[in-house]
Amino acid sequence: MEDIKMTKTNNQNDKSSWATGGGLLLGLGAGFFFLQTSALLFVGCLIGGLGLGLILTAILSRIK
Numbered sequence: 812m813e814d815i816k817m818t819k820t821n822n823q824n825d826k827s828s829w830a831t832g833g834g835l836l837l838g839l840g841a842g843f844f845f846l847q848t849s850a851l852l853f854v855g856c857l858i859g860g861l862g863l864g865l866i867l868t869a870i871l872s873r874i875k
Contacts, residue, residue, distance in 0.1 A: 827871030834864020 838860015845852035 825872070827868050830867040830871060831861070831864040834860045834862070834867060836860070837863070 835857065838856045838858070841860065842853040842856030845856060
């Protein structure tokens with residue numbers, strides 16, 4: 812029972828999953844600069860930001 816509590820608190824303290832949302836917001840912000848130029852660049856920035864966030868999440872979770 813105590814082992815389950817340990818893993819639950821460790822998962823709550825793990826902030827590496829925030830990198831996915833942060834990367835997506837970064838892509839959104841960069842995409843707004845290209846929105847008037849091309850809608851495909853906007854979508855590309857969103858996908859690129861999501862990919863960057865997922866890669867960063869994998870790196871951060873491996874370090875801990």
